Amino acid sequence: DVKVTQSSRYLVKRTGEKVFLECVQDMDHENMFWYRQDPGLGLRLIYFSYDVKMKEKGDIPEGYSVSREKKERFSLILESASTNQTSMYLCASSHRQGIYEQYFGPGTRLTVT
Amino acid sequence: DQQVKQNSPSLSVQEGRISILNCDYTNSMFDYFLWYKKYPAEGPTFLISISSIKDKNEDGRFTVFLNKSAKHLSLHIVPSQPGDSAVYFCAAPVGTALIFGKGTTLSVSS
Numbered sequence: 777d778v779k780v781t782q783s784s785r786y787l788v789k790r791t792g793e794k795v796f797l798e799c800v801q802d803m804d805h806e807n808m809f810w811y812r813q814d815p816g817l818g819l820r821l822i823y824f825s826y827d828v829k830m831k832e833k834g835d836i837p838e839g840y841s842v843s844r845e846k847k848e849r850f851s852l853i854l855e856s857a858s859t860n861q862t863s864m865y866l867c868a869s870s871h872r873q874g875i876y877e878q879y880f881g882p883g884t885r886l887t888v889t
Numbered sequence: 890d891q892q893v894k895q896n897s898p899s900l901s902v903q904e905g906r907i908s909i910l911n912c913d914y915t916n917s918m919f920d921y922f923l924w925y926k927k928y929p930a931e932g933p934t935f936l937i938s939i940s941s942i943k944d945k946n947e948d949g950r951f952t953v954f955l956n957k958s959a960k961h962l963s964l965h966i967v968p969s970q971p972g973d974s975a976v977y978f979c980a981a982p983v984g985t986a987l988i989f990g991k992g993t994t995l996s997v998s999s
Contacts, residue, residue, distance in 0.1 A: 780932070807985050816898070816991060821986055824985060866933070877923065878935070
């Protein structure tokens with residue numbers, strides 16, 4: 777069974793803290809993605825990676841960075857958390873070629889106070 | 890600028906009736922579309938897809954229709970059930986990634 781797991785379901789951090797969100801997939805997928813979901817704004821792509829150590833900016837990369845040292849793991853980093861980064865963060869993965877379906881993790885609800 | 894638009898933020902339907910969720914797109918190069926369903930506090934799950942070589946794809950109670958000339962697709966759920974209450978997103982591939990609409994919240998009352 778396909779599985780994407782995220783390190784935390786709920787996280788509360790203070791403004792200015794460095795925050796790491798971890799995502800692991802067990803499907804040997806090449807592509808991995810980070811989205812945030814906000815009410816009325818849908819899912820917005822932050823960053824994605826199509827291979828180990830490769831990354832591409834999505835629509836809203838400002839304030840975020842990513843790391844992909846191993847194929848199965850994709851990390852999202854908030855270098856200095858701000859209150860406007862309070863959101864639901866969703867990780868997803870997909871195969872490389874021609875298969876568009878993405879598999880999502882359960883999400884991390886991050887609150888920055 | 891939104892390339893995939895879901896203009897109805899919410900839809901309320903009675904159990905047993907048909908739910909119709911709509912999605913419009915602006916890029917005529919899009920040739921594949923997906924629908925995802927999302928419950929609160931869970932990740933989206935893939936529901937159904939359609940290629941532009943078809944105008945209809947059916948899977949049980951769920952049918953997606955594609956009208957390429959109108960750049961419009963719709964998801965029909967028949968009959969609707971209370972467990973269908975969720976947020977529904979349409980999406981289209983752009984390179985490696987997917988671009989999502991803002992979602993429509995479906996509420997099915999018993």
